[in-house]
Amino acid sequence: MTLPTPSTAPGAPLVPVLVVVGVGLIGGSFAAALRQVGQVGKVIGVGRQVASLERARDLGLIDDFLPLEHAVAHADLVLLSVPVGATEATLAALLPHLPEHAVVTDVGSTKRDVIAAARAAMGDRINQFVPGHPIAGSEQSGPDAAQAGLYQGRDVILTPLLQNTRADVEFVQLAWELCGADVRLMTPELHDRALASVSHVPHLLAFAYMGQVIGAPDTALRLDLAGSGFRDFTRIAGGSPDMWRDIFLANSDVLLDEVAQVRGMLDMFERAIRHGDTEQLTMLLQAISSVRRNWGEAHAADASAVDAPSAGGVQSAGDAPPASSPEV
Ligand SMILES: NC(=O)c1ccc[n+]([C@@H]2O[C@H](COP(=O)([O-])OP(=O)(O)OC[C@H]3O[C@@H](n4cnc5c(N)ncnc54)[C@H](O)[C@@H]3O)[C@@H](O)[C@H]2O)c1
Numbered sequence: 200m201t202l203p204t205p206s207t208a209p210g211a212p213l214v215p216v217l218v219v220v221g222v223g224l225i226g227g228s229f230a231a232a233l234r235q236v237g238q239v240g241k242v243i244g245v246g247r248q249v250a251s252l253e254r255a256r257d258l259g260l261i262d263d264f265l266p267l268e269h270a271v272a273h274a275d276l277v278l279l280s281v282p283v284g285a286t287e288a289t290l291a292a293l294l295p296h297l298p299e300h301a302v303v304t305d306v307g308s309t310k311r312d313v314i315a316a317a318r319a320a321m322g323d324r325i326n327q328f329v330p331g332h333p334i335a336g337s338e339q340s341g342p343d344a345a346q347a348g349l350y351q352g353r354d355v356i357l358t359p360l361l362q363n364t365r366a367d368v369e370f371v372q373l374a375w376e377l378c379g380a381d382v383r384l385m386t387p388e389l390h391d392r393a394l395a396s397v398s399h400v401p402h403l404l405a406f407a408y409m410g411q412v413i414g415a416p417d418t419a420l421r422l423d424l425a426g427s428g429f430r431d432f433t434r435i436a437g438g439s440p441d442m443w444r445d446i447f448l449a450n451s452d453v454l455l456d457e458v459a460q461v462r463g464m465l466d467m468f469e470r471a472i473r474h475g476d477t478e479q480l481t482m483l484l485q486a487i488s489s490v491r492r493n494w495g496e497a498h499a500a501d502a503s504a505v506d507a508p509s510a511g512g513v514q515s516a517g518d519a520p521p522a523s524s525p526e527v
């Protein structure tokens with residue numbers, strides 16, 4: 200890969216000045232990861248809460264913080280790591296101050312809406328925006344949750360635009376690779392459909408299930424008796440409400456379509472249970488359990504080396520096997 204434009208001097212870090220807008224779990228981890236490998240010169244944070252930015256500085260995630268317009272004027276790379284609903288307003292505010300050579304990328308969990316927002320905000324400077332999304336994170340938020348190792352061996356998806364230069368895409372790709380990530384390129388449509396299924400639906404179900412439990416008359420007893428199954432299933436219901444509100448709304452069309460299909464599966468289970476259909480219930484459970492076990496074993500062995508099943512049209516840095524779905 201050719202070294203991208205911003206880093207020209209030998210031994211210079213890849214990113215002389217990184218501006219992180221939204222120094223929380225994801226943005227703070229990106230800064231920490233690049234710093235750990237010595238590939239960032241200076242990190243400037245931008246945010247809404249001074250206390251949180253001070254905390255990020257105390258943790259060493261950022262060197263300093265500035266108002267958006269001042270920070271961006273120095274940037275070689277801007278990482279947008281705010282809830283996806285804030286994309287358009289944030290990009291519109293930073294654009295007048297963005298140097299011509301600077302690249303802006305994002306970490307938003309949805310891509311079609313983020314790209315539409317970026318086009319609306321950036322107009323003919325859209326070439327400077329390279330959309331991205333790390334498939335790594337947790338239910339925690341804020342700078343204290345940031346970890347330099349968060350992206351080690353994890354996939355990062357880039358959905359480049361026709362307007363992007365190859366050098367800018369390679370710059371963002373290299374930055375993520377230096378964080379330890381495996382970069383995959385795909386279309387925003389494929390991204391949003393797949394992530395609706397394997398990220399957005401599980402979060403929606405966890406929130407919905409948890410909501411049902413806390414609405415019960417004996418909630419205290421239930422929560423007192425809850426074990427590891429409950430813990431595993433509901434961990435993600437502790438995620439950021441702002442972040443998940445924006446994701447559910449941004450990806451609503453494919454999310455609702457996937458939810459309808461999950462409802463179809465629930466109906467199938469309900470029918471089998473209602474009719475005492477042992478054969479059907481066993482068949483469903485066996486087919487599903489075996490696929491989940493295989494996936495779990497492959498990913499537990501080395502989550503970094505095994506790519507998730509890929510859909511047609513996905514370009515992967517690795518040799519991902521073709522997608523396979525359970526026949527139930
Ligand atoms: N948490 C995850 O697991 C995960 C994983 C991959 C991608 N993402 C994406 O990363 C982005 C950031 O998520 P995070 O987990 O780091 O959240 P976070 O809450 O830890 O950090 C978000 C930051 O954005 C700021 N912010 C919130 N609303 C804002 C607004 N309207 N305008 C400006 N700033 C605002 C917050 O103050 C905070 O500093 C989101 O777009 C999310 O979809 C999250």
Ligand SMILES: O=C(O)C(=O)C[C@]1(C(=O)O)C=C[C@@H](O)C=C1
Nearest residue numbers: 308333334335336337338398435
């Ligand atoms: O591990 C978690 O708790 C996450 O929610 C991480 C997770 C996911 O896997 O769904 C959440 C949202 C993202 O956009 C990417 C990753």
